[in-house]
Every structure is written in structure tokens, then in C-alpha cells.
Amino acid sequence: MIRFEKVTKWLGGSLVLDEVDMEIRQHETFCIVGASGAGKSVSLKHMVRLLTPDSGRIFVGDDCVNEARGKDLDRVRNRFGVLFQGAALLQWLNVGDNVGLPLRMKTDKPDEDIDRLVKEKLEMVDLVETFSKTPYELSGGMRKRVGLARAIIEDPEIILYDEPTSGLDPVTSRTIDRLISRLKTDLGVTSVVVTHDLHSALAIGTRIAMLHDGKIVETATPKEFIKSDNEIVKGFLEAQYITTEAEWKRDPSP
Amino acid sequence: MIIQEPEHFEPTRNFVQNTGRHVLAMLRGSGRAMLMLLEAMRDIPHGLSSKHRHDILLQQYVSGVKSLGVLTVVALFTGMILALQTGIELRRFAQEVYIGSAVTLVMLREMGPFMTGMIIAASVGSSFAAQIGTMVVSEEVSALEVMSIKPVRYLVMPRLVALIIMMPLLTVYTNVIGVVGGAIVGQTQLGVSMPAYFDNATQYAQNKDLYVGLFKAVVFGILITTVSCYQGFSTTQGAVGVGRATRRTVVISFLVMLAVGYMITRLFYQ
Numbered sequence: 001m002i003r004f005e006k007v008t009k010w011l012g013g014s015l016v017l018d019e020v021d022m023e024i025r026q027h028e029t030f031c032i033v034g035a036s037g038a039g040k041s042v043s044l045k046h047m048v049r050l051l052t053p054d055s056g057r058i059f060v061g062d063d064c065v066n067e068a069r070g071k072d073l074d075r076v077r078n079r080f081g082v083l084f085q086g087a088a089l090l091q092w093l094n095v096g097d098n099v100g101l102p103l104r105m106k107t108d109k110p111d112e113d114i115d116r117l118v119k120e121k122l123e124m125v126d127l128v129e130t131f132s133k134t135p136y137e138l139s140g141g142m143r144k145r146v147g148l149a150r151a152i153i154e155d156p157e158i159i160l161y162d163e164p165t166s167g168l169d170p171v172t173s174r175t176i177d178r179l180i181s182r183l184k185t186d187l188g189v190t191s192v193v194v195t196h197d198l199h200s201a202l203a204i205g206t207r208i209a210m211l212h213d214g215k216i217v218e219t220a221t222p223k224e225f226i227k228s229d230n231e232i233v234k235g236f237l238e239a240q241y242i243t244t245e246a247e248w249k250r251d252p253s254p
Numbered sequence: 255m256i257i258q259e260p261e262h263f264e265p266t267r268n269f270v271q272n273t274g275r276h277v278l279a280m281l282r283g284s285g286r287a288m289l290m291l292l293e294a295m296r297d298i299p300h301g302l303s304s305k306h307r308h309d310i311l312l313q314q315y316v317s318g319v320k321s322l323g324v325l326t327v328v329a330l331f332t333g334m335i336l337a338l339q340t341g342i343e344l345r346r347f348a349q350e351v352y353i354g355s356a357v358t359l360v361m362l363r364e365m366g367p368f369m370t371g372m373i374i375a376a377s378v379g380s381s382f383a384a385q386i387g388t389m390v391v392s393e394e395v396s397a398l399e400v401m402s403i404k405p406v407r408y409l410v411m412p413r414l415v416a417l418i419i420m421m422p423l424l425t426v427y428t429n430v431i432g433v434v435g436g437a438i439v440g441q442t443q444l445g446v447s448m449p450a451y452f453d454n455a456t457q458y459a460q461n462k463d464l465y466v467g468l469f470k471a472v473v474f475g476i477l478i479t480t481v482s483c484y485q486g487f488s489t490t491q492g493a494v495g496v497g498r499a500t501r502r503t504v505v506i507s508f509l510v511m512l513a514v515g516y517m518i519t520r521l522f523y524q
Contacts, residue, residue, distance in 0.1 A: 011259070048400050051259060074402040088397035090389075102401045105305060105408065154401075 001026040001158065001190050002047055007056035009042060009214075016042045018214035019056065029184055029191040031205035033198060033236070038211040040194040041085070044160050047192070048080050049073060060158070081151030081189075085163045087143040089135040089150070095122070096131040099150045121149040124186070125179060141172035148179065152187065159183065161193040165200050173197065177204050198240045202226065210236065257395055257487060258286070287484040291476070294410040294483075301415050306407075313416030317378040318424060325373055329428040332369055333435025336360055341444040350444045354454030357436035358429075362463040363523075366429040368515055370421065371474035375507035379482035382413055383503040386486025387496040395487070405487070414479045421475030422468045429467070466522045473518065474511050481507045 004022040008015070016039040024030040032040045045051040046058055049065050058065045063076050089098045100118040103109055109117075122128040125145040135143055144164060151159055161180065165173035177200050184191050195201055201208050202222045209219040210233055218225065218233045226237060266272040301310055340356045386409060389395050398405045433455060440446035485499040485506070 045396075050257075050396050050399065077400055077402050080400065082397065082400045084393045084397055086392055088393040090394055102403065105401075105403045150401075 001061065002192070003059040004043070004046075005057045005059070007043075007046060007053045007058060009039070009046070009051065009053050011042065015214050017046075017053070020211075020214070020216055022209060022216055022219075024190065024192055025206075026190055027184075027188060028206035029180065029193060029204050031193045031195060031201035031208045032211055033195060033201050033208055034211035035236070036196065039214050040196075040211055041162050043211065044162055044192065044194045047158075047160060048077055048082060078154065079157045080160060081154065081156035081158070082160045083144065083147045083151050083162065083164055085166060087135075087147030089143060089146060091135055093134075094131070095127070095133050095135070095138070095146050098135070098146060099153055101150065102154055117153065118149075121153050122146075124152070124183070125149045139172075141168050141175065144168070144176060145179065148183070152183065152189075155187070156189065158190045158192065161191065161195075163195055163197075164193060165195060165197045173200060174203075176200075180204050198237065198242055202242070257390055257399075283484070283488070287480050290406055290410060290484055290487070291414075291480045293404075293406045294414045294479075297404070297407040297411040298415060300407055301411055306412055309408075309412035310415050313412050314420055316381075317374060317413075317416050318420035321373060321377055321424065322427070324377065325370065325424060325428055326431055328369055328373055329366075329431035330435040332365055332428075333357055333361060333432030333437075334439045336365070336432070337436035337439040338443065341440065341446070345444065350440075351446050351450050351454050353436060353440050353444065353446060354451040355458035358433050358455040358459045359463060361429045361432040361436075362459060362467045363519070364467075364515070366425045366432060367421075367467045367470040367474060368511065369432075370425045370428045370471060371478065371511045371515075372508065374417070374421065374424070374475070375478045375482075375511070376504050378417070379478040379503050379507050380500045382479070382482035383486040383489075383499045384496055386483055387489035387499040390487060390489045391492050391496060410479065410483045413483060414476065417475035417479050418472055421471040425467060425471035429464075462522070466518065470515055470518050473514060477510050477514060478507050481510065 002022075002024040004020050006019045006021060007017050008019050009017040020039075020043065022043070032043060034040050042051060046053060047060065047065065049068065052066050057067075060076050060079060063072070065073075065076055068076050089095075090101070093101065096115065096118050097104070099121060100114045103114045103117065119128055119131065122131060125148050127142060127145050127149065130138060130142065130146065135146070138146065148159075164176050164180065168176065180191060180193065181204050183189065191204075193201065193204065202225070205222055207219060207221055208225045210217050210225075210230075212232045218228050218230045220228060225233065226242060228234065228237075263275065266275060300306055336357045337353045341350050341353045344350045344352055344356075386395070389409075395405050395409075398408060437448055437451045440451045441448055482503045485503045489495040489499045491498075
């Protein structure tokens with residue numbers, strides 16, 4: 001579904017992605033983990049061409065993202081919904097207008113239809129009562145859920161999550177995890193989750209890839225990942241108090 | 255992509271290299287700002303659709319109605335100072351009645367559009383830069399791009415249309431208040447009656463003076479929008495970057511308005 005072919009990216013004089021090869025399969029939840037500055041968010045931004053690689057190619061289906069321009073790029077981007085790290089809600093619009101923004105700007109749908117669709121999506125993230133509220137009135141977790149409702153308003157095939165649980169307490173983080181799993185089941189989407197929260201990645205991921213110094217050092221299922229022999233993976237697991245002896249509890253049903 | 259990827263350069267070795275790099279960066283920035291302006295102008299027909307009408311009206315309200323208070327004070331005192339300074343000199347030759355034409359011509363040709371431009375650049379332009387800069391930093395502009403909503407059409411075009419409409423209107427307002435300020439000083443301090451002041455003002459002012467001033471106002475509106483929005487989109491490094499973009503907007507807008515104002519004056523009054 002999404003394929004990185006020898007993608008290299010320099011930013012601010014540092015090599016952030018170093019000939020990265022990666023393949024994300026349809027309908028899976030692919031988690032990219034790693035320390036801060038490892039290149040996780042940079043790789044995510046390449047998928048929707050917010051960044052372009054210095055060398056290498058990125059494919060979404062048969063479309064080469066880094067060569068797409070104009071309407072071709074719009075077509076590729078329309079396959080995605082993105083939840084940004086801080087939710088990226090427009091502060092002067094209320095929740096309903098934020099979620100419905102893509103439909104209002106890009107379609108000629110009547111307002112009643114848009115409002116109905118917005119409420120439908122807000123229902124999916126359990127926030128229909130916030131329709132008229134402004135982003136300032138919402139907590140961090142609620143903002144992320146509104147951002148998620150906006151990401152799915154156009155029924156995308158792929159949802160990208162940039163640090164969906166960062167800055168949230170453990171209880172809210174697990175709520176977001178369950179929501180990601182539920183949306184995957186309900187909508188049949190492919191999910192790509194960038195996170196440094198291994199608990200979250202192990203709970204929701206179909207496969208987990210670890211980025212370190214711009215390279216993928218491990219790609220495995222959660223069960224294989226916690227038993228990995230890779231020293232970098234081991235160190236990362238231990239830093240989050242996860243050991244192979246631990247009884248790992250997989251995500252409960254959504 | 256309206257947001258440029260951060261550029262990295264090796265440290266410069268000498269003054270010449272450093273100067274060259276700054277000049278190139280300035281030229282590149284000017285070129286990008288011009289491309290942004292062209293894109294926004296190309297999008298103006300979309301402003302007629304109901305999708306953008308509300309945004310344009312909102313920007314007109316913010317840039318126009320909300321600036322009236324400060325404009326009134328600045329224009330009134332500008333007119334009063336002009337009348338007092340010219341009046342004191344003209345009184346030496348018993349020609350103080352000519353303050354009417356002096357104040358009116360200066361306001362119509364230069365001070366009206368320039369004072370309006372300064373106030374709008376400092377209050378509205380800086381807020382454009384801060385708002386767009388904050389949106390860049392908090393990834394809201396990236397979110398628009400990913401949703402295939404063109405940031406220039408959504409953010410720049412309504413502001414451009416609003417200032418193209420509001421700048422001439424505000425300039426007319428500034429002119430009127432400035433001329434009235436001059437009349438008050440004439441009446442109270444220089445012994446020039448209101449009818450004599452306005453007779454003198456209308457005798458020498460021509461339609462051309464008004465039109466050139468209004469033309470300047472439109473050009474200043476375009477310049478302020480271009481500078482402020484471009485600085486906003488160029489914001490990097492969080493809150494510090496937003497502050498830098500705001501400061502640059504005000505400084506660059508003032509400098510560009512002075513230079514372009516001079517060129518327009520030279521073009522029409524040579």
C-alpha cells in the first residue's frame with residue numbers, strides 16, 4: 001500500500017532518513033517507534049508530501065508521491081486522513097466547522113448534509129456534544145479526537161497518526177488506542193501510527209518498525225518485537241519498563 | 255508547498271560570502287512572495303463564491319472597522335500638526351488662509367495613504383503575520399495542505415481582497431479627519447474661519463490628487479498583505495519565530511511603502 005524505496009532526507013545539516021526501505025500493507029496498523037529525533041514524524045510527512053526526499057521514492061499504491069503535482073497530488077492526499085500531534089484544529093472555528101471544513105471547501109454539499117456527516121463522525125469519536133464548542137474549550141484528548149473526526153470526514157483509505165498519545169495521561173492514551181483499533185475495524189482503513197509510546201504500539205500495532213539514526217533497525221509483530229535480539233530494540237523496551245518476561249496484555253477489544 | 259523546508263548552509267568563511275548569502279536569500283524570498291501574491295490574485299474570482307464570502311467580510315471588519323479608532327486619533331493629530339506648522343510659517347507672510355490647501359494637498363497626496371498604510375501595517379499586517387505564523391508552527395497550515403485546501407486561497411486571498419477594498423475607504427476617512435483637524439487648528443489658533451479654510455482647500459485640490467492617493471492606498475494594501483502573509487508562512491522556530499515574523503512585517507512594510515510611495519509620486523507628479 002505504502003512503499004519507501006531507499007528514501008534519504010537531510011534536515012538542518014543532519015541525516016534524518018538514511019536509505020529507508022519500508023512497506024506498509026493494506027488494512028494493517030503499522031507503528032513506527034523510536035526515540036525523539038529518530039525521523040518518525042519526518043517519514044510520516046513524506047507519505048503526504050509535506051516533505052520531499054533528497055533521494056529515493058515513495059509509493060502510495062501505484063502513485064509515486066514525491067513526483068505527484070497539482071491534481072495528482074490532491075488525488076493521492078485525498079486517500080489520507082492525518083491526525084497531527086497537536087490536532088491542528090483551526091482556533092477560530094468551532095468543532096463542527098473544523099470537522100466539516102474539507103467538505104465545505106471542496107464540495108458543493110448543502111450545509112444540512114455536511115452537519116449530518118460531521119455529527120456522524122463526531123459520534124464515532126464519542127464527542128457529538130462538542131459540536132458548537134471552540135477548540136479552546138476542549139481538553140488535549142478531546143482535541144485529538146476532534147482532529148481524528150476531521151481526519152475521517154472524507155472516508156480515507158489510510159489514516160496517519162502523528163504521536164496520537166503524546167501529552168496525554170495513561171487513561172486517555174488507552175482511550176485513544178481503543179479508538180484507533182475501533183476505527184480500523186469499523187472503517188477498514190490502513191493505519192500508520194508514529195509514536196514513542198511502546199505500550200501503545202504493542203497494544204494496537206499489527207507490525208512495529210523501529211527507527212534509529214535514520215535507519216529501520218527492526219520490523220516485527222508485537223510478539224516478535226518484545227523478544228527481539230536487537231540491542232537497540234532491547235534498550236528501548238527496557239527504557240519503557242517492558243521486558244520479555246513481562247506478561248504483555250494485548251489491546252482489549254475496542 | 256507554501257511552507258518551505260528549512261535550508262541548511264555551511265558556516266560562512268568571510269564577509270563577502272555572508273553578504274552574498276543574505277542577498278540571495280532576500281532575492282529568493284522576494285520571488286516567493288511575488289509568486290504567492292500572483293497565486294492569491296489568480297484566486298480572487300473564487301472570493302465571489304459563498305465559501306469565501308464570509309472570510310472576506312470578516313477580514314474587512316477586522317482590518318477596517320476595528321482600525322477606525324486609532325486611525326481617527328492619528329489622522330486628527332496629523333492634520334492639526336500640519337496646519338499648525340504650515341500656519342505659523344505662513345502667518346509671517348499673512349498668508350495663513352492657505353493652510354486649507356496645504357493640509358488638503360498633503361493629506362490627499364501623501365499623508366492620508368501613508369498614515370493609513372502605517373497604521374494598517376502595524377496593527378493588521380502584524381496580526382496577519384502572527385496568526386499565519388502561529389498556524390504554521392502548530393501545523394494548521396500543513397493540515398490544510400493535506401486536506402487539499404489551498405492555504406493561499408483560504409488564508410491570503412480573503413485578506414488581500416479585504417485590504418484592496420478597505421485601504422482606499424480608510425484613506426478617504428483619514429483624509430477627511432485630517433482636513434477637519436487642520437480646520438479646527440485654523441479656526442482656534444490661526445484665525446482662519448472654517449468657510450475660508452474649506453474654500454481654499456477646494457480651490458487648489460484636484461481630482462488627480464485624490465485618485466493618486468487612492469491608487470497608493472490600493473498598492474499599499476497589496477504590499478502589506480504580501481509582506482505579512484509571506485512572513486507568516488516563513489515562520490520557523492516556534493514562538494520566537496512568530497515574534498520575528500511580526501517585527502519583520504512591520505519593518506519591511508514601512509520600508510517598502512516609503513520606497514513605492516516615492517516612486518508613485520514621481521510617476522504622477524514629475
